[in-house]
Amino acid sequence: MGTDGSDDSHDGDGDGVGQSEVSDETTDQATLSSESTTAEREADSASTVQAASDDSQSIEEMLLEFDQQEGLIRDRSLLDPNHIVEEDRIVGRDEQLQEVTKMLRVALGDNRPPNLFLYGPSGTGKSLITKAVCKNISTICESRDIRFGTIEVNCQDLDTLGVAVYELASRAADVAGVDVEVPKHGVATKEKWDELYRIVNENFDSAVFVLDELDMLVGRRDKQEPAFSRLLYQLSRAGANNDLTAHISVVAISNDTKMMESVGSRALSSFTPEDVHFDDYDANQLQAILRRRRDAFYDDVLDDDVIPLAAAFAAQTHGDARKAIDLVRVAGELAEREGDERVREEHVREAQDKVEKNRVLEVVRGISTQKKLCLYATAAVAAETDDESARSTTGYRVYQFLTDAIDADQYHQETYVNKMKELTTYSLVDFERRSHGPSSGMFLEFQFGERPETILETLREDSRIDMVSAEEVTSVVTAQVRNQT
Numbered sequence: 001m002g003t004d005g006s007d008d009s010h011d012g013d014g015d016g017v018g019q020s021e022v023s024d025e026t027t028d029q030a031t032l033s034s035e036s037t038t039a040e041r042e043a044d045s046a047s048t049v050q051a052a053s054d055d056s057q058s059i060e061e062m063l064l065e066f067d068q069q070e071g072l073i074r075d076r077s078l079l080d081p082n083h084i085v086e087e088d089r090i091v092g093r094d095e096q097l098q099e100v101t102k103m104l105r106v107a108l109g110d111n112r113p114p115n116l117f118l119y120g121p122s123g124t125g126k127s128l129i130t131k132a133v134c135k136n137i138s139t140i141c142e143s144r145d146i147r148f149g150t151i152e153v154n155c156q157d158l159d160t161l162g163v164a165v166y167e168l169a170s171r172a173a174d175v176a177g178v179d180v181e182v183p184k185h186g187v188a189t190k191e192k193w194d195e196l197y198r199i200v201n202e203n204f205d206s207a208v209f210v211l212d213e214l215d216m217l218v219g220r221r222d223k224q225e226p227a228f229s230r231l232l233y234q235l236s237r238a239g240a241n242n243d244l245t246a247h248i249s250v251v252a253i254s255n256d257t258k259m260m261e262s263v264g265s266r267a268l269s270s271f272t273p274e275d276v277h278f279d280d281y282d283a284n285q286l287q288a289i290l291r292r293r294r295d296a297f298y299d300d301v302l303d304d305d306v307i308p309l310a311a312a313f314a315a316q317t318h319g320d321a322r323k324a325i326d327l328v329r330v331a332g333e334l335a336e337r338e339g340d341e342r343v344r345e346e347h348v349r350e351a352q353d354k355v356e357k358n359r360v361l362e363v364v365r366g367i368s369t370q371k372k373l374c375l376y377a378t379a380a381v382a383a384e385t386d387d388e389s390a391r392s393t394t395g396y397r398v399y400q401f402l403t404d405a406i407d408a409d410q411y412h413q414e415t416y417v418n419k420m421k422e423l424t425t426y427s428l429v430d431f432e433r434r435s436h437g438p439s440s441g442m443f444l445e446f447q448f449g450e451r452p453e454t455i456l457e458t459l460r461e462d463s464r465i466d467m468v469s470a471e472e473v474t475s476v477v478t479a480q481v482r483n484q485t
């Protein structure tokens, strides 16, 4: 404040001095004006104008050039993973589409639709199918004067039950076009629940709550029951005991097939969902999905091998349609940026590298150093085995080497395994329980959703991990892998 004030007064003084200088200068110039000085000034100003127009011309030229350079992508929304595509672009999900439609159609009448649990790997159409069905219900409800709302939240970044309930209230308010009347912070969760009930009851006859990535809502560690379980309990009970007078249905979506095992018995008895399973897509299905969006590009700009290659790359990891679509989009953008007239195979290969790195980055950005060490050790083992898998026992020894090398705390093997298991929720790594004969005991075998080398490269961006020499890690890993056979 003090500094600002003195600066202001200083500026004021300065302006005064400046003004008198300007007027003096003007007078002087008028008095001293001569043909030569005028000519000089004109020459000066002409050159300034010339320089400016040179600049603007070159920018203009560049703009025109970019403008004339035809883009390759005609409709970017078809390559946006959050865009709900029209029904005729949904491929290979007839069974799920039919099941979800059959169950949620109840919302059209005067009854409560059942709750649903949609599960399956990432990018297999769970959100798309739910949104497409809800969109159709909404259109029909509008024509029948039924106030229907789809209240959708992604639970990935919601850390507590209170935050989740506020988010639901806020989404419901958005859909209804009203305001939330409780503050986000500093009020009890009960007040947030009441606000959610008020908004829903006052604005909707029927509503579907879509809880995407619900398993990520774990809440505080000190609570016995995970936050997602408490949320399911409360929401489904509110429907039964008339806190919510609107007919509501809860659609829980998760990548974790075992999520329902962590739902407490209390929640389970009131939630009781109908299960709908979503499988991985194979390369042919992914090709069909991509072909149905081919018109995202101008005619004849996609080389014939672009779609099959993108589909093959996406099928290699875990049959994720989001990845297939991302690959084609990024390949198109790379081709556009390089001023190429066509999208070619090499653009897809370049895109594969970029998309993989981004996905790994997204996951590792938010995890603790300890989890990074566990992941690094395991990926380092997978990078050195023929089938790119890593045994937990071997991974743990490499983890021990890493923690010693950087002088970090060292967990027991059980905790290392648990940390790795937690990472499976991101679909970056998966595991199976294995045993090599009765004498060798049990171990977990980890498989990665992306190339282990990409994971290692990305984790090396963490300066603590980069302190350890990569060659040294490789020699420790090689010795350990040799020992395991």
Ligand SMILES: Nc1ncnc2c1ncn2[C@@H]1O[C@H](COP(=O)(O)OP(=O)(O)OP(=O)(O)O)[C@@H](O)[C@H]1O
Residues within 6 Å of the ligand: 080, 081, 082, 083, 085, 089, 090, 091, 092, 093, 120, 121, 122, 123, 124, 125, 126, 127, 128, 129, 212, 213, 254, 255, 278, 289, 321, 322, 325
């Ligand atoms: N059967 C399909 N037909 C056409 N497009 C699809 C299909 N399945 C998925 N997609 C597209 O793939 C992308 C990812 O799909 P979606 O978000 O529905 O997956 P998800 O199973 O909900 O994944 P996550 O669990 O990661 O949220 C979206 O752009 C969606 O439009």
